[in-house]
Amino acid sequence: MNELLEIAINAAVSAGAEIMNIYSKDFEISFKSDHSPLTVADERANAIINSILIPTKIPIISEENKQINFEDRKSFESCWMIDPLDGTKEFIKRNGEFTVNIALIKNMRPVLGVIYVPVTKTLYYAVVQDNKAYKIDLSSHFFANKMKGQSQLLVPSLSRENEVIIVASRSHLNSETELYIDDLTQLGKKVSLVSRGSSLKFCLLADGKANIYPRFAPTMEWDTAAGHAICNAVGLKVMQIDLEEELKYNKESLLNPFFVVK
Structure with missing residues (x-):
């Protein structure tokens, strides 16, 4: 598993370096x-x-690859789940809140996750069975095992009885999320909100x-798999x-149901 982690980290950091090459220049935007x-940053990464x-x-399985038919996928015991540039809208806005996501899935569960933030050169990674997750701020787009x-x-964070910090999407805060926040407030919780992309x-x-x-x-599954692994590793x-x-x-539909992380 450690060897696969090193490979995934290398892939994420290398992709992040190329993303930043494009981020510093003018680029065209197309639509799916x-x-x-x-x-072009999505494609090159x-x-x-x-x-x-x-x-x-x-x-x-990658957002930018031709999707594999479920009749073939359903036999996969393991697979990589990739979003080469999560937060393309944030990339276009140039607010820095985009990531490279790589996860290893085994028997429909994430067992390894890597998230790289190219703008800050911050790397998050975890192997779920180790029950630990880590981050490191790199000095360049390079990582070695040492x-x-x-x-x-x-x-x-330890749960606090009457205080809740909710993190929500920078681009997708909707009425359902606002109702969820209101419900917590009605229960007497002191709620504060932090917005982030990707x-x-x-x-x-x-x-x-x-x-x-x-x-x-x-x-989609590639949006959440790496973060899911990192969160599972810390409980x-x-x-x-x-x-x-x-x-x-690796479900028949790669669309996720709604969820809550806590």
Whole structure:
């Protein structure tokens, strides 16, 4: 597992370096069939990640790859789940709140997660079975295994009876989320809100900067898998709304149900 972690980190950081090359220049924006934006940064990051992960011989599911038919996918015991540029809207706005997400899925559960924040060169990573997650601020877009000793252990925030810090989407705060916040307020909770783009929301919870992440808007499996792994490694759960089970991966539909992380 450690070897696969190193490969995933290398892929994420290498993709982040290429994303920043494009971020510093003018770039064109196109749109997919679902009207979501696409840039050359998404495509080049995806190509880099694929080139590094293909030698592992583990199937790859990526937002920017041609999607594999479920009849073929359903036999996968393991697969990579990739979002080469999570937060393309944030990338276009140039607010820095975008990430590279790489997760390893085994038997429909995330077992390894890597999230890289190219603008700040912050790397988050975890192997779930180790029950630990880490972050490190890099000096350049480069990571070597010997640098793990410089990483900081992530510690989630202890629950406070009457105080809740909710992290919500920078681009997708909707009425359902507002109602969820209102319900907590009605219960006598002192609620504060932190807004972030992309998978940074998972990172804030794992790092003790927030308590709850409610998501009442569409996400795909590649949006959540890496953050799910990192949160699981520190004891947090990513629970489906109205179901007593966590999100699953490599489903027939790669669209996630609504969920709450806490």
